[in-house]
Amino acid sequence: MKVIRPGHRYELEGFESNLANQQIQFIEKVPTTEGDQLVTRYDGTTNEEVLKMLINRMNYLQGKFPCRENAIVITKLQEGLMWLEKRTEDREKRNVEGKQLA
Known part of the structure; x- marks a missing residue:
């Protein structure tokens, strides 16, 4: 990278x-x-779109080559996505989404 x-x-x-x-x-x-x-x-x-793509890819690979490690990766990616979506939801509720505050 x-x-x-x-x-x-x-x-x-x-x-x-x-x-x-x-x-x-x-x-x-x-x-x-x-x-x-x-x-x-x-x-x-966005970070969310990249995580959605990775979740889709890992689910595809899990269907072809299932293993415990893939399942854990999927869970952790889903958890990361959940936290990013929660952050956005919280910012929208506070009316600060799309704003830069000091």
Whole structure:
């Protein structure tokens, strides 16, 4: 893995070929010049979407090559997703989602 823009853009190595590198871009928001609102500088994916993708992949692999370790990984990925979704829900309830507060 190569960090291109910390926290936002990464280059992932191909497993069998360095020519198969892929970039992943996370959404990047910046504060507006007025107030505490955030606006999108670069569109991209979210942590939640990446976790959903990994959960789907691990479930697929568990169907082909079931093992205890895969089951544990799936559970932990689901737990991570649950906490991220809870964080968003809590921020929405407090009306601070999409805002940068000091």
